[in-house]
Amino acid sequence: MLDIQLLRKDLAAVALRLANRGVTLDTTRIEGLEAERKEIQVRTQDFQARRNQLSKQIGMARGKGEDASALMAEVTGLGDDLKAAEDRLAAIQEDLAALLMTIPNLPHESVPAGKGEEDNQEVRRVGTPRVFPLPALDHVEIGENLGLLDFPTAVKITTSRFVLMRGSLARLHRALTQFMLDTHTQEHGYEEVYVPYLVNADSMRGTGQLPKFEEELFKLTNGMYLIPTAEVPVTNIARDSIIPAKNLPMKLVAHTPCFRSEAGSYGKDTRGMIRQHQFDKVEMVQFVRPEDSYTALEELTGHAEAILQKLDLPYRVVALCGGDLGFSAAKTYDLEVWLPGQNTYREISSCSNFEAFQARRMQARYRTEKDGKPGKPELIHTLNGSGLAVGRALVAVLENYQNADGSITIPEVLRPYMNGAVSITAPD
């Protein structure tokens, strides 16, 4: 949510910055609502002040045993006008609030202009794609040849966009998760958290999934939602709370399954594990002081990159352009891992700074300090990034570490998590 004050003070500038992400702001409507709000609010408050004043006088008169009927008649006369003004004000403020909830965040000044994916800016490439003597297979063929990856059975159990993994492949998936969590907690200073996978609507509103993107979520019959990312429960830890300044920055990491309806992506990535209704992800979340958030974004992106580097997977870092930016983000770096089977880079992590956008929706604040003395509560900045998407990391390992004989070499850093095994071969 944007600061309403910013819209009041400099609507034109807000509209201009939103244009960077291809969003047109209905400034006429906002100006109209604001003008009416101002007038009605002043009127309402005048009525309320008068009513409070008269009511107080009635109380005092009664206390002294005097007759208050004249005062009561006067305040009764206010009734209808007051009620009308209050109702109108409530309606306008509801309209304004609803409108405000659907306006995306302002892109940071460093965000490249552009409409979509093709305008994203490559920041750097790390690692060199391996050269295969024969055309590289994709992860579906590799996994199915090994007899460890099974889509038809998953379809039978549920439906498409689910997967079944068996044996050492299932274990490799778990090994990746453990390795990521251990690296972030032991080397990057994150606290591991275990969180609910079902959340209420308030939490979804807090991080920005609601009200605009309900169709992308799985909703339960009792009104709860399956989380589409650990970002939701983890970031909402800070909702409606004031964090002591000494606890900042707060760095949290969680491993959760993620559930996405993938509505609107029919026919896209239908093959393999790239786009699933259910996948695991290790997610990093940071709560920081506003002045630190862009340094924190670079740092957090580096933490995600460290996983790829340790796995020795080639990747590139892409700065999203305005048009490709998520609803709540002010700036985002995507990490794209090299997939030989597809001969392309595919997104495996997304690291974003939300500035105060989520914090304002959540009322997530920290107590400032001035010369060591406690000051006023102010909104924190929130960030998050995948570190990494586990399913896609598995895909990347399969494709990058495939051998001509159909086996998979296990990346060195994962071997301790695989009982020391060096490779994965088809079971007997």
Added chain:
RNA sequence: GGAGAGAUGGCAGAGUGGUCGAAUGCGCCGGAUUCGAAAUCCGGUUUAGUGCUUGCACUAACGGGGGUUCGAAUCCCCCUCUCUCCGCCA
């Protein structure tokens, strides 16, 4: 699932229709006292919003929503959550 109790400021906790945004205690901040500290004493200490003469005024908020009333933390209705006991259970 059944029965009961409750939800008030950073925390504890009073307030059951009228100058109550809210006693008191703790905590926190400032000051006094002290060589310094403890103790003690004095003062301060919620948030959001609006207006304009930018310092003042006003409005709103006592779990959430609705209602009664001239006036609601206080009365009524609905919802949510928490606690205790019983039952069930990984």
